[in-house]
Amino acid sequence: MTTTTAPPAAPVATIRRRSGAQSAFMRIGPAVATALLVLIAWELVVRGFGIRPIFLPTPSAIATTFVAELPRLLLAVWTTGRAALLGFVVGGVAGFVVGALAARWQWMREGLLPMGVAFGAIPIVATAPIFNLWFSSLSVWSNASVVALVVFFPMLVNTITGLSSTDTAHDELMESLAAPRHMVFTKLMVPTSLPFVFGALRVGAALAVIAAVVADFFGGFRSSAGFFIKTLMATADYTGAWATVAALCLFGLALYGSVALAERTLTPWGDDG
Amino acid sequence: MTTSEDQRAPLADGGPSSPSAEPADGRPLVSVRGVTKRFGADTDAVTALSDVSLDVPDGAFWSLIGPSGCGKSTLLRVMGDLIAPTEGSVTVGGRSAAEARKARDYGMVFQKPTLFNWRTVRRNVELPLEVLGMPKEQRRERAMAMLELVELGEFGNKRPAQLSGGMQQRVAIARALSFEPSLLLMDEPFGALDEITRERMNDELLRIWQRLKTTVVFVTHSIPEAVFLSSHIVVMSPRPGRVLREIDVDLPHPRDESTRESARYFELVTEVRETLREAQQL
Numbered sequence: 001m002t003t004t005t006a007p008p009a010a011p012v013a014t015i016r017r018r019s020g021a022q023s024a025f026m027r028i029g030p031a032v033a034t035a036l037l038v039l040i041a042w043e044l045v046v047r048g049f050g051i052r053p054i055f056l057p058t059p060s061a062i063a064t065t066f067v068a069e070l071p072r073l074l075l076a077v078w079t080t081g082r083a084a085l086l087g088f089v090v091g092g093v094a095g096f097v098v099g100a101l102a103a104r105w106q107w108m109r110e111g112l113l114p115m116g117v118a119f120g121a122i123p124i125v126a127t128a129p130i131f132n133l134w135f136s137s138l139s140v141w142s143n144a145s146v147v148a149l150v151v152f153f154p155m156l157v158n159t160i161t162g163l164s165s166t167d168t169a170h171d172e173l174m175e176s177l178a179a180p181r182h183m184v185f186t187k188l189m190v191p192t193s194l195p196f197v198f199g200a201l202r203v204g205a206a207l208a209v210i211a212a213v214v215a216d217f218f219g220g221f222r223s224s225a226g227f228f229i230k231t232l233m234a235t236a237d238y239t240g241a242w243a244t245v246a247a248l249c250l251f252g253l254a255l256y257g258s259v260a261l262a263e264r265t266l267t268p269w270g271d272d273g
Numbered sequence: 274m275t276t277s278e279d280q281r282a283p284l285a286d287g288g289p290s291s292p293s294a295e296p297a298d299g300r301p302l303v304s305v306r307g308v309t310k311r312f313g314a315d316t317d318a319v320t321a322l323s324d325v326s327l328d329v330p331d332g333a334f335w336s337l338i339g340p341s342g343c344g345k346s347t348l349l350r351v352m353g354d355l356i357a358p359t360e361g362s363v364t365v366g367g368r369s370a371a372e373a374r375k376a377r378d379y380g381m382v383f384q385k386p387t388l389f390n391w392r393t394v395r396r397n398v399e400l401p402l403e404v405l406g407m408p409k410e411q412r413r414e415r416a417m418a419m420l421e422l423v424e425l426g427e428f429g430n431k432r433p434a435q436l437s438g439g440m441q442q443r444v445a446i447a448r449a450l451s452f453e454p455s456l457l458l459m460d461e462p463f464g465a466l467d468e469i470t471r472e473r474m475n476d477e478l479l480r481i482w483q484r485l486k487t488t489v490v491f492v493t494h495s496i497p498e499a500v501f502l503s504s505h506i507v508v509m510s511p512r513p514g515r516v517l518r519e520i521d522v523d524l525p526h527p528r529d530e531s532t533r534e535s536a537r538y539f540e541l542v543t544e545v546r547e548t549l550r551e552a553q554q555l
């Protein structure tokens with residue numbers, strides 16, 4: 001007799017892990033299914049209506065080009081992705097540090113919070129040429145700075161909000177224990193802020209890739225994804241351009257996925273409901 | 274094991290009002306002297322407490338009872354140095370409330386369990402010990418012992434969210450006791466529990482108190498709870514909170530289910546109830 005259910009005496013950890021894997025599948029499953037459906041519909045529509053590749057190539061054509069051009073695509077994603085990653089890390093860390101300082105001094109918080117929100121609304125296209133001017137346009141820092149700026153402000157705002165959103169009762173508990181300020185920070189404020197910080201990181205991961213590609217269009221490396229797309233469009237290689245976009249998509253997904261994974265690992269209490 | 278260290282200077286007897294005749298250990302650990310607390314600006318100020326004086330003896334279990342809004346929590350917070358009195362003073366073992374707090378004399382249990390949901394149950398109990406800088410191994414051992422004490426030994430690795438409200442409150446009690454504070458301040462810790470669970474928790478708290486001999490000041494709305502737990506009950510008047518009457522509870526220890534069915538218990542419950550009813554009519 002075979003049975004697939006766990007024996008009743010199975011250790012709690014096993015059950016937990018299984019339900020964890022199950023819930024992860026439940027989360028990703030619908031997204032993957034939807035993506036597949038869209039791709040199939042896309043393929044059928046393009047073929048069925050005979051849409052010309054100039055307007056919209058089929059996903060299968062894009063995939064073929066993707067595989068054929070893989071080395072060049074990898075270089076393009078690497079060039080752009082490097083700036084995105086670098087800017088993501090620098091902007092994220094800077095946003096958290098400045099946010100932490102602001103949470104410590106009220107005048108700084110009151111000054112920075114509205115400014116952070118306002119600056120967060122600046123379109124990156126406006127800053128890209130400026131950074132190109134400041135740094136050598138052939139330095140990775142030129143594009144990384146654009147990215148860092150885009151990631152910085154959401155992180156700043158969320159860190160300030162997160163660090164100051166501690167429960168009053170928790171504050172009183174720490175006060176009743178006469179906990180020194182640095183312990184209040186590390187043991188109460190930082191853990192409280194983590195969901196906010198990860199929120200900013202998730203937004204930042206998406207923005208970082210967009211910012212890096214937009215910055216590519218304002219000069220910089222010839223091997224970059226943005227430059228690559230521009231060139232391919234000029235030579236009417238639309239399928240190639242789409243393949244580059246697809247490669248960027250995958251990179252963005254990987255970055256976002258890493259953040260989500262880190263969030264699940266570092267804030268496991270969020271799952272307890 | 275925790276209280277009555279010799280460094281605590283005995284306080285001068287005979288304060289301005291009612292140095293309550295408490296037989297237990299004699300000398301007061303906590304001395305509240307003419308405490309008045311006003312909230313807000315002059316014109317629309319709320320007087321929460323008016324000239325409250327109390328002497329809580331070392332090792333005693335005192336309850337504060339009174340109508341909602343009469344300033345019980347405020348008094349407890351003044352005692353714990355979480356807010357400053359407008360007038361008057363609080364001393365704990367001869368020290369000011371502020372000094373006592375900095376010396377980690379207070380274990381506080383709030384109405385809500387106020388656990389850190391990002392920590393396991395055991396690490397929640399370890400929190401005060403971390404603040405005190407106790408080494409990791411010792412900390413862990415102590416936390417486990419405390420969890421055993423509140424009968425949650427198997428739940429150390431759970432998250433607070435996986436525990437019931439009553440269990441969470443027991444964790445909060447274990448946390449408050451973990452560093453052996455000389456004074457336990459509890460603000461309606463069982464207010465959110467059903468009657469039966471509350472009685473079970475009362476039994477358990479009393480058992481722990483008898484074992485550790487910590488001084489407890491306990492705020493409650495529940496008359497039976499106050500009578501069952503306390504060695505002494507302070508009945509407060511509606512706002513502005515004043516001490517209306519102090520009632521000694523002479524029920525013998527150990528107290529259990531038969532205590533709750535004894536004639537003396539009913540007498541005391543009635544006495545407190547009548548005092549509270551008079552208070553409402555003031």
Ligand SMILES: Nc1ncnc2c1ncn2[C@@H]1O[C@H](COP(=O)(O)OP(=O)(O)OP(=O)(O)O)[C@@H](O)[C@H]1O
Binds near residue numbers: 313340342348
């Ligand atoms: N921080 C505050 N600012 C202004 N007023 C306050 C503050 N804290 C308490 N009060 C007021 O002081 C009075 C006493 O409040 P307190 O919380 O001490 O009452 P309580 O006896 O604990 O009531 P309950 O039994 O409902 O918990 C109330 O009128 C309340 O509105």
Ligand SMILES: [Mg+2]
Binds near residue numbers: 346347
């Ligand atoms: Mg209260």
